[in-house]
Each structure stands twice: as C-alpha cells, then as structure tokens.
Amino acid sequence: MENRVRNSKNEPGGxxxxAVLSRWLKLEGVLDDTLPARxxxxxxxxxxxxxxxxxNRHxxxxxxRKIDNMEAEVEDLRADFTTLKSEYMFASKQSEVARKVKKIGLQETRIPPYKIVVNEDDYKR
Known part of the structure; x- marks a missing residue:
C-alpha cells in the first residue's frame, strides 16, 4: 500500500x-537541478x-524595403531627368531660341561671322 501513496514531490495530486496538465507533460523531472544545470x-x-x-531577419x-523604395525613387528621378533633358534639348534648338528672342527685339544675323586679324606690331605696344 505504500507504493500507492502519492508523493507530493513526484506526482501532483488533484x-x-x-494537475492534469502537469501529469500529462511530466514536468517534475525538468524542474530538478540535474537537467537544467546540465x-x-x-x-x-x-x-x-x-x-x-x-x-538579422528584421x-x-x-x-x-528601403532598397525597393530607393529603386522606385530612382526610377521616378530617371523619368524626370529624361523629360527635363528632352525639354532642354528642344528649348535650346536654334529655331526655338530665335523665336523666343524675337519677342524682346533681337534678330538673327544674316551676315556670317568674320575673323578679326591683328598684326603682331599692333598687338605689342
């Protein structure tokens, strides 16, 4: 009959x-000093x-996420650059410049440029 008496250390009663969870998981051995210490x-x-x-995963x-955002931003900036570059190239064409400066009274010259020749004697005074 001594074998059937419950020991409070080894087997929880109730x-x-x-109590049912403790009996099912058998946690008594885990809480001893030998297993955790080892x-x-x-x-x-x-x-x-x-x-x-x-x-590291986070x-x-x-x-x-930062790389994806930067790639999207770079793509937007690249599109803006291409648009601005094409507008600048169009605005800097000679016909466009002539049309814009005509409004302020400047005219395109019809005489070709000529070279100014300076003699060495005139240059050294």
Whole structure:
C-alpha cells in the first residue's frame, strides 16, 4: 500500500486542469537541478542565436524595403531627368531660341561671322 501513496514531490495530486496538465507533460523531472544545470549553456546559446537570427531577419527585411523604395525613387528621378533633358534639348534648338528672342527685339544675323586679324606690331605696344 505504500507504493500507492502519492508523493507530493513526484506526482501532483488533484483533479484540476493544472494537475492534469502537469501529469500529462511530466514536468517534475525538468524542474530538478540535474537537467537544467546540465543543459543551461546550450539553452542560452540557442536562445541567443535565435534572438540574433530574428534581429538579422528584421534588419534584412527593413533593408530590402528601403532598397525597393530607393529603386522606385530612382526610377521616378530617371523619368524626370529624361523629360527635363528632352525639354532642354528642344528649348535650346536654334529655331526655338530665335523665336523666343524675337519677342524682346533681337534678330538673327544674316551676315556670317568674320575673323578679326591683328598684326603682331599692333598687338605689342
């Protein structure tokens, strides 16, 4: 009959949900000093590695989002650059410049440019 007496250390008594859960999971051995003391360094190492892994994953996700945003911004800036470049090229054509300066009274010359020749004697005074 001594074998049937419950020991409070080894087996929890009662019919409550926690007692049933404790009997089902058999947590008594885990809470002894022998098991955790032996595996504590490994458990801490795995915990630290897990935290580093999670942090690295968040960092890489954030970096990927930043890269995607930057690529979209670069594409927008490239489109703006192309548009502005084509407008500048159109506005700097000789016919467009002549049309714009005609409004302020300037006219395009019909005489070709000529070269001014200076003699060496005139240059050295």
């Amino acid at each position: 019919k409550g949900p926690f 595996f504590t360094p490994y458990a801490l190492f795995i915990t630290v590695m897990g935290i580093i892994y999670i942090g 960092f890489s996700d954030r970096t990927i």
